[in-house]
Amino acid sequence: MSDPPKSVLARGLRVLDAFGPADVDLTLAQLAARTGLPKPTVHRLVGELVSWGGLERSDEGYRLGMALFVLGQRVPRQRGLREAALPYLEDLYEATHENIHLTVFDSTDTLFLEKVTGRRSMPIVSRVGGRLPAHCTASGKVFLALGPPAYLRRVVRDGLRRLTPKTIVLPGLLRQDLARTLDRGYGINREESETGVVAVAAPVRDRRSNVIAAISIAGSAHRLDLERLAPAVRTAALSLSRVLAREPAN
């Protein structure tokens, strides 16, 4: 991490940011090391975060607290979209029993807003609130092909990271794939984010026809027929777009 910030608020927020996607408990010493702040400072900040509810004390140290979950659920950019999408996601799940995602573009990533999955779905790495680089997901290709050109520039400038042997890491090849995505109207990922996993994604548009989200189906490379599933994903995404066009923009 960069030098610790001077402001007390920024320092407190950095303590929260010290918790990564897979962390449960962190000790005071770990928090000090990760934030670059002195232990007494961390101790004081942690006390305030605990009384707010953003941290909870545990046997092994501290963990993120329920207040953050509750506050996170109030974030408008995901709340309205997720509530409107849920019935369509459930329909897709019931028809396929695969992993169904609702995603948005964030920075250079596909950010997972919702995931519907069940006993018969193939276990895959995606998780709600988690991210994958946009260039190697079906949803991400939808955002890069149909969204503003700045998205693709940002992703290419950042470098196309390899996640599997099939990840597209050459900008020229990615552009070809995005041209096909634009042409078909849906994005496809063939084991480019996770070996053995394929996906198909379609765009969700707001009333001005901007692509604001995507719906995808992901599952086993041996089982999923992406071309056959594409119409179902597109239908769900179109239905959701129609609902969103009727609602006041959030």
Next chain:
Amino acid sequence: MSDPPKSVLARGLRVLDAFGPADVDLTLAQLAARTGLPKPTVHRLVGELVSWGGLERSDEGYRLGMALFVLGQRVPRQRGLREAALPYLEDLYEATHENIHLTVFDSTDTLFLEKVTGRRSMPIVSRVGGRLPAHCTASGKVFLALGPPAYLRRVVRDGLRRLTPKTIVLPGLLRQDLARTLDRGYGINREESETGVVAVAAPVRDRRSNVIAAISIAGSAHRLDLERLAPAVRTAALSLSRVLAREPAN
């Protein structure tokens, strides 16, 4: 709200807390009024919260930002439970097409961790991250009847708020209802939280047999046969408890 806190961190957190469950945009003036902080102070705090990602600028002011959603999804108390529960919730949804909830007890409330709902489900007030008073929900009665006695003491001390004409507001009557809940092993809500809505809930236990969550089905008072649905909810809750007993405690 009480007097504004002195600490800069607590003041910044109070700005986040100014956003209620139904708020989208708040102006600087609204934030100053709700936090009791001077406008220039709020302006400075808001700047820091925006650069962190916990607030986003909008045309009408400020709204909660995606960083809070992402962080909220990392809260261990809900994450492991929700991911383990999802397949069972999906099964219940598919079997009933009603509103399926995963809840925990928090303070004196039933806090909704997950909600599975679809096109055929009756629209009801519950929302993920939202709360209802424990004494008038099926899940809440499970927590009060099967959880530590301190739960019920806290709820009674707080006063039994009336939400509908059928809400149980007398401690003696609530105790009778909880005795029946204990006896049956599942909780029932007959239009006690929302007119026209009934629900049935069963306990989810950890490896030490403590009740840590509940699963419920909620829907139309005219359509739902709670006694018929109870075995399904109990089976789902027992299956989830068995899975949790095998996993390391979080």
